Amino acid sequence: MATPLEQAIRDSLAPLGFEVYPLKVGWYNGVLQPGFHLPYSEDALAYVVLSTPSMFEKAFKPFMKQQRLQRVRDPVDECVSYHLSLLKGNFPDQKLDVIYDYEMLPNRRPRILAQTAAHVSGAAYYYQRKDVQKDPWGEKKIYGVCIHPEFGGWFAIRAVLVFPDILVPFLEQRPPIDCVTTNEKRIALLESFNFHWQDWEYRDIVDVQERYSEEQKTYFATPPSERLKLLGLDGELTESSHY
Numbered sequence: 001m002a003t004p005l006e007q008a009i010r011d012s013l014a015p016l017g018f019e020v021y022p023l024k025v026g027w028y029n030g031v032l033q034p035g036f037h038l039p040y041s042e043d044a045l046a047y048v049v050l051s052t053p054s055m056f057e058k059a060f061k062p063f064m065k066q067q068r069l070q071r072v073r074d075p076v077d078e079c080v081s082y083h084l085s086l087l088k089g090n091f092p093d094q095k096l097d098v099i100y101d102y103e104m105l106p107n108r109r110p111r112i113l114a115q116t117a118a119h120v121s122g123a124a125y126y127y128q129r130k131d132v133q134k135d136p137w138g139e140k141k142i143y144g145v146c147i148h149p150e151f152g153g154w155f156a157i158r159a160v161l162v163f164p165d166i167l168v169p170f171l172e173q174r175p176p177i178d179c180v181t182t183n184e185k186r187i188a189l190l191e192s193f194n195f196h197w198q199d200w201e202y203r204d205i206v207d208v209q210e211r212y213s214e215e216q217k218t219y220f221a222t223p224p225s226e227r228l229k230l231l232g233l234d235g236e237l238t239e240s241s242h243y
């Protein structure tokens, strides 16, 4: 059963095409080296925020239409931060830190390892090289990828919300659904994600309920300098994401 807080977060974000999953900071820190730890109590409550395929239509297009773009960063990132800032305003009496997927520390490490957070919250299984037996890649660097049971790879991990003062020592951890079960498929998944992610194929490694619309695919496949034109707006972008 969702707590009233969780319900309030869902009620704000679900209509915009986002999903949220609770976690304890300790679950996240527990699988990471100290250099990546989040500086909060191990029992502090956090939520992973995912964008599902419909976020583009439900949040991003209206955001662009309302001309809310400040042109300081990638438009999708601005849209996400706009909505999460509004959400923050719903909890004026609660300390809430929002950590975005694109935020970097001064040492150039990401502030949050979004995939690790998604895995430990149960949102999406994080398939890494070490989840494969007898891998064929030798010295090559192989990046891992999260797969969601309903959306496959058609989603992005946008942020982690941390409530430093809400301690939940008894929060129950749900394991992520392991939907890419065979060694062969895991190899195919990591090859596809690492060597030809531009063809979108890795996203369909499981049967999915929803994909990005053709318009959304075109948007992400368009070079950043032409994306605003595609949306009927003037100007060029300097920052971009492809998620």
Ligand code: B12
Pocket: 031, 032, 033, 036, 100, 101, 102, 103, 110, 111, 112, 113, 114, 115, 116, 117, 119, 120, 126, 128, 143, 144, 145, 146, 147, 153, 155, 156, 157, 158, 193, 194, 195, 196, 197, 241, 242, 243
């Ligand atoms: C930097 C970055 C890149 C870099 C480097 C990639 C990398 N993984 O290092 C580059 C530019 C290459 C890149 C490319 C892409 N990226 Co990228 N990228 C990121 C970013 C910002 C940080 C990743 C990072 O530096 N991780 C640091 C490394 C060290 O972490 P790690 O490998 O996971 O290692 C840790 C775990 O193994 C953990 N660990 C150890 N044991 C265990 C055990 C368990 C059980 C667990 C859970 C963890 C764990 O400890 C390690 C650290 O010590 C993330 C967003 C974010 N904030 O996380 C997106 C992200 C990983 N990228 C994403 C995507 C989609 C892409 C691209 C397809 C698209 C694109 N626009 O470029 C390509 C595909 C990759 C490719 N073929 O090039 C998505 C992946 C979504 C998913 N389904 O998993 C993310 C999460 C962004 C998002 N908002 O959703 N990316």
